[in-house]
Amino acid sequence: MAVGMNKILVIGIGLFVSCLLLRCEEVDGKEYIVGDEKRWSPDANLTQWTEDKKFKAGDVLVFEYKDPLLMVAAVRDKYLFDKCDLYAGVIKLYTSGNDHAVLEKGTIYFAPYPSPYCENGMKLTVHVE
Numbered sequence: 001m002a003v004g005m006n007k008i009l010v011i012g013i014g015l016f017v018s019c020l021l022l023r024c025e026e027v028d029g030k031e032y033i034v035g036d037e038k039r040w041s042p043d044a045n046l047t048q049w050t051e052d053k054k055f056k057a058g059d060v061l062v063f064e065y066k067d068p069l070l071m072v073a074a075v076r077d078k079y080l081f082d083k084c085d086l087y088a089g090v091i092k093l094y095t096s097g098n099d100h101a102v103l104e105k106g107t108i109y110f111a112p113y114p115s116p117y118c119e120n121g122m123k124l125t126v127h128v129e
């Protein structure tokens with residue numbers, strides 16, 4: 001009898017925790033796979049990719065890539081970003097190949113680092129409300 005009650009309690013707590021987690025995910029905002037099926041790659045048209053999207057603080061950008069040359073630098077400085085001077089401008093570097101960048105308000109720039117792809121135009125500008 002006592003064992004049965006414990007089991008029910010454990011299941012109850014489990015359900016409660018998973019509900020809590022699910023709800024947290026909702027509050028945290030939307031997840032976007034950068035570049036959709038092309039992922040984070042020189043083939044993706046990132047300008048086009050942002051066109052129909054409205055980003056909010058708490059949304060998450062997922063950068064998926066295999067090539068270590070595509071590690072993602074987040075930059076806040078437009079001048080340095082325009083010049084692809086990422087080394088001077090990087091505020092955060094993502095390196096895992098399955099990177100989750102949580103967006104904060106304002107304009108954030110992303111480019112591959114340390115590859116020459118930035119100079120070739122592989123750049124992502126995101127305006128976050």
Ligand SMILES: *[C@@H]1O[C@H](CO)[C@@H](O)[C@H](O)[C@H]1NC(C)=O
Binds near residue numbers: 045046047048
């Ligand atoms: C990317 O998409 C934009 C907007 O649709 C378009 O103007 C531009 O030519 C495209 N760039 C490339 C390299 O295809």
